[in-house]
Amino acid sequence: MINFSVIDRDGTRKEVEVPEDINLNLMEVLKASEYNILATCGGMALCATCRVEVESGLEQLQPAGDQELDMLDMLPDAATESRLACQLRVNQQLEGIVIRISGDLA
Template sequence: MIKIIVEDNQGIQKPVEIPEGINLNLMEVLKASGYDILATCGGMALCATCQVEVMHGLECLPPAHDQEMDMLDILPDANASSRLACQLRVTENMDGAIFRLKTNR
């Protein structure tokens, strides 16, 4: 199992366990886990309603692609540890990561 921690908009942290080898992105896992993720564009990196801040484990994630970086660049609350959950494929490298939801748009 891949274990991550998700901090919601109220600052409450909860563990989420994800089966290894699952072919989903973080946005899909968060939605399936009951988190209020709009994902208006359906995971195409066009709306940023799935923005998360990586509190721990950023170094274990693949670098953001140009389309994701372009979207993050226009967000006023994005920082160096911001990512779009739709662009993060769930892998074993995420084990132990902590993500803070930034979906209060």
């Protein structure tokens, strides 16, 4: 199993556990865990409503690809720890990380 922590917009922190072979991206797992994420573009790195801030463990994640970087560049308040959850595959790289949901709801 892969375990990581999710901090919701209201500050609530929960541990999420997912099977290693789930073959989903982080946005899909967060939505399936009933977090409120619009994911308007369906995971194409085009809407940024799946944005998360990686509060711990950023260095263990795969670096953002060009499409993700282009989208993040367009966000005025994006920080170095900002990532698009739809571009992160759920795998062992996520073990132990802490993310904070920050994508817009409208």
